[in-house]
Amino acid sequence: MNRHLVQSMLARILLGAGAVLLLPLFLSLYYEGPVLSFFLPALFSLMLFLLLRKKEISPNASLTPREGTAITALSWLSVSLLYAVPYILSGTLSPLDGLVESISGLTGTGATVINDLTVLPPSLLFFRAMTHWLGGLGIIVIFVALFPQAGRGSTKMVNAESTGPTSSKPLPRIRETALALFTVYVCFTAAAATAYMLWGMGFLEAVDHAFSTIATGGFSTRNESIAYYHSLSLELIVIFFMVISSANFGIYVDAWKRGFHVIRQDTEFRVYLLMVAGAALLITLSLVLQARMPFAESLREALFQSASLSSTTGFVSADFDQWPSFAKFILLLLIIAGGCGGSTAGGLKVIRLILLFKCFSALLKLHMHPRAVFHMTVGRERFSRNTVLQVLAFFFIYMALSALWAAGMMLDGIAFMDALGLAFSTMSNAGPAFGQFGATCTYAALPDFSKIIVCLSMLFGRLESITLLAIFIPSFWKKSGW
The missing domain is CATH 1.10.287 (Helix Hairpins)
Structure with missing residues (x-):
C-alpha cells in the first residue's frame, strides 16, 4: 500500500471538507451566529492539509483497491469527526452527541439528538442539512467530480463508497460519470428548493429541506418535521422528490443521453414504485379497518410514510408509532428494503432483493433440474x-x-x-424507529x-x-x- 498516496488524498479531502464550512461561516456572520464554531474547524482542516500533504500526487499515480478502500473509510471517519466540532463549539451538544449528529447527517440517517430545533441559529440548521447533501451523493463522488487531479484509479474510491451492485456506468470515464451524477444532483436540489419556495417556504428553509429531501436524509428545521406544515400539497411535492431520489442516479444520466424511456424501462425502479404503492395500499387498509381512520386521511398518511421510509429519508407527517402493529410491520420491511442501488437511499436496496428472489427461484429449479445452467439477469442487465x-x-x-x-x-x-x-x-440510514425512539422522538x-x-x-x-x-x-x- 502506498501510504504517502493515501495520506495525500486524505489531506485533499479534509481541505475540501473544511472549505465547505465557509458557507455556514458566512451565514453566521450575516445572522450574528457562532462564527468560531465554523472558523476553527475550517482552520484546523487547513492545518491538517499542510501537515499530511507531503508531496503532490503524481499524474501517473494509480490507486489499488486497498488504497481506494483506505481513503474512503478514513475520509468518512475523519470528516465525521471534523463536522462534530461545530456542534460542540457552539455549545449545542456534548462531544458524543455532536458525533452522533455529525454521522447522522453525513450518512443521511436523519436521526437527531437535539430536542428543540427552534433555538438553533440559521447557520447551524443550514450546516445540519448541508451534511446530508455532502454525504448523500457521497464525499468521494463529489471530490472526484470537482477535483480533476484526484489521481488515476479514482474508480476504486468511488466503488468503495457506492451503494448497490451495478454492472455498468452511464459514462466510460469515472470523473465524467461523477461529474454527470453531481450535475443531476445539483439540478434536483435546485428544483426541490424552487418548488418549496413557490409553495411558501423562505429561502433558507427551502434550501435546508431540499438538501434533506434529495439526499434522502430527513433533517428538518422544525421539531415536528413535515407534520408541522399540515399541508397536502407540500407532502405531495416532498413525496415526488423523495421517490425520484430513490432511483439509481445513473439512469437519469443515461436518460439524458438516450431518452426518457430509459427510466420507464428500468426494472429496479419499476419494482421500487410497485413496492411503495403496495405498501401504501396495505397500510391504508390497516388504518381503515383496524384504526377506524377515514379513507382519505389513511391514504394520505400511508403514502407519505411509505415514500419517506422506503427512501430512508425519514420525514414524518404523522405519528406512525400509534398505528396498528401490521402497519408498523410494513414500515419496518420498507426500512430494511430501502431504495434503488446507486441512489442516495439506504437499506438493502431493491436490486439486491430482486437478485435474492431470483436466487431462491433458481434453487427451486435446480432442485428439479440439477444440470440446468441459469443466467442471472434483471431487465437487460446481466449479473x-x-x-x-x-x-x-x-x-x-x-x-x-x-x-x-x-x-x-x-x-x-x-x-x-x-x-x-x-x-x-x-x-438502513432511515432515522425514525419505533417505541421510545419513534416518529415523534429523538435519540x-x-x-x-x-x-x-x-x-x-x-x-x-x-x-x-x-x-x-x-x-x-x-x-x-x-x-x-x-
Whole structure:
C-alpha cells in the first residue's frame, strides 16, 4: 500500500471538507451566529492539509483497491469527526452527541439528538442539512467530480463508497460519470428548493429541506418535521422528490443521453414504485379497518410514510408509532428494503432483493433440474456469479450486524423492540424507529454506549459494511497484505 498516496488524498479531502464550512461561516456572520464554531474547524482542516500533504500526487499515480478502500473509510471517519466540532463549539451538544449528529447527517440517517430545533441559529440548521447533501451523493463522488487531479484509479474510491451492485456506468470515464451524477444532483436540489419556495417556504428553509429531501436524509428545521406544515400539497411535492431520489442516479444520466424511456424501462425502479404503492395500499387498509381512520386521511398518511421510509429519508407527517402493529410491520420491511442501488437511499436496496428472489427461484429449479445452467439477469442487465455471491454475503452481513447492534443496545438497557427498530433503522440510514425512539422522538435519551453503537451502525450502513470491515483486518495495512 502506498501510504504517502493515501495520506495525500486524505489531506485533499479534509481541505475540501473544511472549505465547505465557509458557507455556514458566512451565514453566521450575516445572522450574528457562532462564527468560531465554523472558523476553527475550517482552520484546523487547513492545518491538517499542510501537515499530511507531503508531496503532490503524481499524474501517473494509480490507486489499488486497498488504497481506494483506505481513503474512503478514513475520509468518512475523519470528516465525521471534523463536522462534530461545530456542534460542540457552539455549545449545542456534548462531544458524543455532536458525533452522533455529525454521522447522522453525513450518512443521511436523519436521526437527531437535539430536542428543540427552534433555538438553533440559521447557520447551524443550514450546516445540519448541508451534511446530508455532502454525504448523500457521497464525499468521494463529489471530490472526484470537482477535483480533476484526484489521481488515476479514482474508480476504486468511488466503488468503495457506492451503494448497490451495478454492472455498468452511464459514462466510460469515472470523473465524467461523477461529474454527470453531481450535475443531476445539483439540478434536483435546485428544483426541490424552487418548488418549496413557490409553495411558501423562505429561502433558507427551502434550501435546508431540499438538501434533506434529495439526499434522502430527513433533517428538518422544525421539531415536528413535515407534520408541522399540515399541508397536502407540500407532502405531495416532498413525496415526488423523495421517490425520484430513490432511483439509481445513473439512469437519469443515461436518460439524458438516450431518452426518457430509459427510466420507464428500468426494472429496479419499476419494482421500487410497485413496492411503495403496495405498501401504501396495505397500510391504508390497516388504518381503515383496524384504526377506524377515514379513507382519505389513511391514504394520505400511508403514502407519505411509505415514500419517506422506503427512501430512508425519514420525514414524518404523522405519528406512525400509534398505528396498528401490521402497519408498523410494513414500515419496518420498507426500512430494511430501502431504495434503488446507486441512489442516495439506504437499506438493502431493491436490486439486491430482486437478485435474492431470483436466487431462491433458481434453487427451486435446480432442485428439479440439477444440470440446468441459469443466467442471472434483471431487465437487460446481466449479473455475474461473483456479484450474486456478493449480494448473498451482504445480506448475511447486514442481518448479522443488525442483530449485533440490537444485542449491544439491549445489553445497555434498551427494550427489545426498541433496540431492534434502532438497529434496522440505523443500518438502513432511515432515522425514525419505533417505541421510545419513534416518529415523534429523538435519540437524545439513548445511553452513551448505545450512542456509540448507533454511530457504528450508521457508518457501516452508509458504506455498506465491507469498506469499514476491511480496514479492521490487520493484513490490510501490511505491505505484503492482500
